[in-house]
Amino acid sequence: xxxxxxxxxxxxxxxxxxxxxxxxxxxxxxxxxxxxxxxxxxxxxxxxxxxxxxxxxxxxxxxxxxxxxxxxxxxxxxxxxxxxxxxxxxxxxxxxxxxxxxxxxxxxxxxxxxxxxxxxxxxxxxxxxxxxxxxxxxxxxxxxxxxxxxxxxxxxxxxxxxxxxxxxxxxxxxxxxxxxxxxxxxxxxxxxxxxxxxxxxxxxxxxxxxxxxxxxxxxxxxxxxxxxxxxxxxxxxxxxxxxxxxxxxxxxxxxxxxxxxxxx
Amino acid sequence: xxxxxxxxxxxxxxxxxxxxxxxxxxxxxxxxxxxxxxxxxxxxxxxxxxxxxxxxxxxxxxxxxxxxxxxxxxxxxxxxxxxxxxxxxxxxxxxxxxxxxxxxxxxxxxxxxxxxxxxxxxxxxxxxxxxxxxxxxxxxxxxxxxxxxxxxxxxxxxxxxxxxxxxxxxxxxxxxxxxxxxxxxxxxxxxxxxxxxxxxxxxxxxxxxxxxxxxxxxxxxxxxxxxxxxxxxxxxxxxxxxxxxxxxxxxxxxxxxxxxxxxx
DNA sequence: TAGTGGTCTAGACCACTTC
DNA sequence: AAGTGGTCTAGACCACTAA
Numbered sequence: 001x002x003x004x005x006x007x008x009x010x011x012x013x014x015x016x017x018x019x020x021x022x023x024x025x026x027x028x029x030x031x032x033x034x035x036x037x038x039x040x041x042x043x044x045x046x047x048x049x050x051x052x053x054x055x056x057x058x059x060x061x062x063x064x065x066x067x068x069x070x071x072x073x074x075x076x077x078x079x080x081x082x083x084x085x086x087x088x089x090x091x092x093x094x095x096x097x098x099x100x101x102x103x104x105x106x107x108x109x110x111x112x113x114x115x116x117x118x119x120x121x122x123x124x125x126x127x128x129x130x131x132x133x134x135x136x137x138x139x140x141x142x143x144x145x146x147x148x149x150x151x152x153x154x155x156x157x158x159x160x161x162x163x164x165x166x167x168x169x170x171x172x173x174x175x176x177x178x179x180x181x182x183x184x185x186x187x188x189x190x191x192x193x194x195x196x197x198x199x200x201x202x203x204x205x206x207x208x209x210x211x212x213x214x215x216x217x218x219x220x221x222x223x224x225x226x227x228x229x230x231x232x233x234x235x236x237x238x239x240x241x242x243x244x245x246x247x248x249x250x251x252x253x254x255x256x257x258x259x260x261x262x263x264x
Numbered sequence: 265x266x267x268x269x270x271x272x273x274x275x276x277x278x279x280x281x282x283x284x285x286x287x288x289x290x291x292x293x294x295x296x297x298x299x300x301x302x303x304x305x306x307x308x309x310x311x312x313x314x315x316x317x318x319x320x321x322x323x324x325x326x327x328x329x330x331x332x333x334x335x336x337x338x339x340x341x342x343x344x345x346x347x348x349x350x351x352x353x354x355x356x357x358x359x360x361x362x363x364x365x366x367x368x369x370x371x372x373x374x375x376x377x378x379x380x381x382x383x384x385x386x387x388x389x390x391x392x393x394x395x396x397x398x399x400x401x402x403x404x405x406x407x408x409x410x411x412x413x414x415x416x417x418x419x420x421x422x423x424x425x426x427x428x429x430x431x432x433x434x435x436x437x438x439x440x441x442x443x444x445x446x447x448x449x450x451x452x453x454x455x456x457x458x459x460x461x462x463x464x465x466x467x468x469x470x471x472x473x474x475x476x477x478x479x480x481x482x483x484x485x486x487x488x489x490x491x492x493x494x495x496x497x498x499x500x501x502x503x504x505x506x507x508x509x510x511x512x513x514x515x516x517x518x519x520x521x522x523x524x525x526x527x528x
Numbered sequence: 529t530a531g532t533g534g535t536c537t538a539g540a541c542c543a544c545t546t547c
Numbered sequence: 548a549a550g551t552g553g554t555c556t557a558g559a560c561c562a563c564t565a566a
Binding site: 267268269303304305306307310324325326327 | 542
């Protein structure tokens with residue numbers, strides 16, 4: 001037999017999913033359920049924590065417990081890197097994503113912090129640098145309205161970006177066309193990329209920075225961007241609130257028996 | 265000031281990360297810490313639940329609380345679909361993954377269950393079928409040793425698979441070369457694919473089926489596989505224990521200003 | 529000030545495992 | 548039988564929010 005708190009949580013979850021408790025609506029107060037004989041305060045509280053961990057509600061002291069509204073997810077396809085967007089046009093990739101999703105762009109939705117740091121091991125490995133080398137780190141926190149959605153930190157080799165707008169510590173997108181436009185103007189046209197993704201539990205710091213609800217996972221994205229000759233010009237690490245994004249990749253089925261399919 | 269249970273959990277987490285408590289080793293018993301003045305049983309228990317939710321330990325009644333050993337993750341690249349593997353060779357894709365990771369294949373690591381079902385909405389949409397159409401569902405539960413790692417359910421249109429080995433309800437991989445080989449033999453050679461991924465909190469059922477530790481997220485993968493003429497021959501949904509996998513994708517930077525890059 | 533959720537205690541009892 | 552983690556209670560007190 002399931003514990004009492006689990007049964008209570010399941011009953012409440014059913015009523016949330018059926019729409020009986022609508023998004024934004026308050027759940028019964030803990031003390032009311034204690035009064036109604038659902039158990040002691042600790043027991044009811046445990047049920048509420050479970051619902052919070054399952055992403056169904058958020059609680060706050062003084063306010064109460066309200067049903068979370070599910071924000072539609074943003075689909076990220078490789079077309080967000082389209083050269084036409086940043087080379088010919090005026091958009092940076094992350095804005096293009098938003099336009100594609102039918103959402104308006106607002107100012108001040110990206111903070112930026114550029115610094116010269118010692119390369120973390122993964123960064124040094126991606127750039128093919130000896131450990132301890134210095135790189136430029138451009139850290140952004142991207143918001144949708146007031147709500148942070150992801151962080152993105154790009155690492156560049158000093159010789160690629162020194163003297164460009166990228167190392168200018170002004171907040172905001174890196175000017176017209178974004179970071180890839182700056183690299184293009186500096187003679188580094190990006191050609192191919194690799195993205196690696198995995199999901200995990202956030203650190204305490206990420207919970208704070210991204211204002212994550214209890215129990216929400218994050219997806220970590222490692223992006224390696226190369227020029228046509230294979231030089232790595234950017235290695236970026238992003239941490240995304242899992243409930244807000246989905247990733248899409250289209251590709252041909254590889255055939256190693258056919259030589260012409262091999263990528264240089 | 266952080267709550268007492270949080271401070272205790274942090275202290276224990278530090279000692280786990282520093283290696284003072286090695287994987288497999290027992291943490292102090294709850295009652296011992298109560299004895300040692302770390303708080304009441306509920307308080308210490310709350311700290312232990314937090315460590316469990318963070319994936320650092322697993323608890324079981326009668327046994328105690330032991331430090332989890334971190335299994336290395338498996339990297340999934342598109343080369344796992346290489347035609348050479350299933351057309352010319354003897355491997356099915358998921359076995360090839362394991363070979364690439366240097367792990368041995370053991371029998372009985374995949375259970376299979378084939379049934380004819382009414383297509384769920386997403387499946388009908390992917391196959392371009394009217395809602396309520398019937399499809400074949402081939403559901404697998406894949407294990408690594410005793411531990412389940414992911415589920416994978418493939419949906420096929422009846423006219424593509426009827427009369428083939430794929431609808432034979434025998435457990436185990438779909439024979440020599442796996443499902444794509446069967447489709448190939450039936451005249452449907454796969455040509456290109458789309459994968460969509462996102463992370464979320466598992467359902468209660470998935471926790472049981474995949475034996476997930478408390479707090480571990482899952483990654484849901486939707487895979488659409490097409491022939492050269494664009495016919496969808498397989499739509500598959502996988503649910504993966506997040507801590508065991510990473511995905512990798514290589515691609516060219518798209519350029520919509522160049523016509524020849526457009527995919528049909 | 530009143531009401532909310534969050535923490536904490538001391539102790540009882542339960543479910544499960546090992547000896 | 549003894550020892551483990553898990554549940555539950557009744558009540559106290561704390562932190563935060565709103566009127």
